[in-house]
Amino acid sequence: MQQREFMEYDVVIVGGGPSGLATAIRLKQLAEQAGRELSVCLLEKGSEIGAHILSGAVFEPRALNELIPDWKEKGAPLNTPASADCFLHLTETGSIQLPTPPQMKNHGNYIISLGNLCRWLGEQAEALGVEIYPGFAAAEVLYNEDGSVKGVATGDMGIGKDGKKTDAWQPGMELWAKQTIFAEGCRGSLTKVLFERFDLRQNADPQTYGIGIKELWEVKPENHQRGSITHTAGWPLDTATYGGSFLYHLENNQVVVGFVVGLDYQNPYLSPFEEFQRFKTHPAIRQVFEGGRRISYGARAISEGGIQSLPKLTFPGGVLVGDTAGFLNVPKIKGSHTAMKSGMLAAEAVFELLSSDKGNEAVSYKDKFEKSWLHDELRSVRNIRPSFRWGLWPAMIYSAIDTYLFRGRAPWTLRHKHADHECLQEASLSCKIDYPKPDGVLTFDRLSSVFISNTNHSEDQPAHLRLKDASVPVEINLKKFAGPEARFCPAGVYEFVGEPDAPRLQINAQNCVHCKTCDIKDPTQNIIWVTPEGGGGPNYPNM
Known part of the structure; x- marks a missing residue:
């Protein structure tokens, strides 16, 4: 076996999202202030920084203000201040405007492309001396003899579908570090x-997740209200299913529209993608998009468990930051500022550890987190998401009491009791859902949607979606749960094909937008998502 080459750094960061980039920048700032050298390397599996970044996004600049106070002068792409908030409850044919919850008020925030912000943060990191390597997927965790994390290895390139080396084969590279920061985003494969x-x-509750599906539209000027923000709850979801939508009006007559469904839903016939398409047909929504043009599409899972689902954040040789740990503030529908702050706190703990050379675990990260505004923010909203297991209206009433009466200081914590894949009920106990066919104007199918996500994978590589047992999809998932893989995937990766008496699961791995929903929601946990060759997957512009 050929020996892999290696490079050594003080810190290696896995992931070029807001948490990883904030960590890198803060590390370099601390080193500069202390007058010492610190080598920092960041790996990003997307073809460029921002290629795999998907978020709403209404951005709260609190962490950015702390990290780069002069971001305006440096040209950060925060161009559209939030101007108006609207919160609607939808019925099938009508809508009722409700008071906007305080967590969802956005005065002082900005409607942005998070991908473009990450591209800008990448430029700031490189200017400070961070080495950034896009197109390289960290595929393996490396360990020292004492069991501590030694670093990561990138995946081999040029492995054919048959698992054998092709003429283009190149072995992966090992990156060794004193500390490795895992900033992989939701459901990180190495995490x-x-x-x-x-x-x-x-000691953590089970993590619970949602899938967010998003489109970027160019709308008619008369339908555009720059800075306008609308959130909805209700139709088309039933009152037992957690979820809702967002419409954010950017600059240049662009509107982002998205739909989030909690992955603890019960009905195996539910399709988050189809619910999103159906949502756009509502009279209060479709008028925004009539005469417009869809530009881009994407999907991504998000961690919704909150503070009670956070894992232990440190281990010998490394730490977890951002959504890979689960720092999302669900009631705010924001995770970028929290991800960035977690990275900044981790950077301070790691820098202290490397400066003192005492041990190999940055244990002060936990203490710094518990003394920060990030901890206070997440603790104050901890009971809102788990209350939705009671249904929409009881949860909204409880959330109002928790917010206005207890002000987030209720003397109890509601727990998450089940992992999302355990919540799916059998098809025989469920009602089928009849989704309308797409019209190709306002509503679309999966394949045309994947096309405008610019998703691409080398066809001659092993599938990065693997089955523990190839018989399970038909013998269990199809027979008991009516084949939910074909519905919970928003990219048409999973299809049951063949004759009715001899069906089989076909995996179209080249369609995968890396949302990780299959890894989360598969009721038998038979699907394993691993990293494909670096640079594969979606390439989101302005998302």
Whole structure:
């Protein structure tokens, strides 16, 4: 076996999202202030920084103000201040405007493309001396002899579908570090390994997730209200299913529209993608998009468990930051400022550790987090998401009491009791859902949607979506749950094909937008998502 080459750094960061970039920038700032050298490397599996970044996004600049106070002068792409908030409850044919919850008021925030912000943060990081390598997927965690994390290895390139080396084969590179920061985003594939290796979830509630599906539109000027923000709850989801929508009016007559469905939903016939398409047909919504043009599409899972689902954040040789740990503020529908702050706190703890050379675990990260505004923010909203297991209206009433009466200081914590994949009920107990066919004007199918996500994978590579047992999809998932893979995937990756008496699951891995929903929602946990070759997947512009 050919020996892999290696490079050594003080810190290696896995992931070029807001948390990873904030970590890198803060590390370099601290080193500069201390007058010492610190080598920092950041790996990003997307073809460029921002290629895989997907978010609403209404951005709260609190963490950015702390990290780069002169961001305006440096040209950060925060161009559209939030101007108006609207919160609607939708019925099938009408809408009722409700008071906007305080967490969802956006005065002082900005409607942005998070991908473009990350591209700008990448430029700031490189200017400070961070080495950024896009197109390289960290595929393996490396360990020292004492069991601590040594770093990561990138995946081999040029492996054919048959698992054999092709003429283009290149071995992966090992990156060794004194500390490795995992900033992989929601449901990180390496982070899952770390959870088990170091038992990081031992004292945490099960993580619960949502899938967010988003489109970017160019609308008619008369339908555009720059800075306008609308959120909805209700139709087309039933009152037992957590979810809602957002419409954010950017500059240049552009509107982002998205739909989030909690992945603890019960009905196996539910399709988050189809619910999103159906949502756009509502009379209060379709008028915004009539005569417009859809520009881009994407989907991504988000971690919704909140503070009670946070794992242990440190382990020998590294730390977790951002949504890979679960720092999203669900009632605010924001996770970028919290991700950035977690990275900044981790950077301070790691820098202290490297400066003192005492041990190999940045244990002060936990203390810094608990003393920060990030902890206070997440703790104050901890009971809102788990209350929705009671249904929409009881949860909204409870959330109002928790927010206005207790002000987030209720003397109890509601727990998450089940992982999302355990919540799916059998098809025989469920009602089928009849979704209308797409019209190609306002509503669309999966394949045309994936096309405008610019998703691409090398066809001659092993599928990065793997089955523990190839018989399970038909023998269990199809027979008991009516084949939910074909519905919970927003990219048409999973299809049951063949004759009715001999069906089989076909995996169209080249369609995958890396949302991780299959890894989360598969009721038998038979699907494993691993990193494909670096640079594969979506390439989101302005998302």
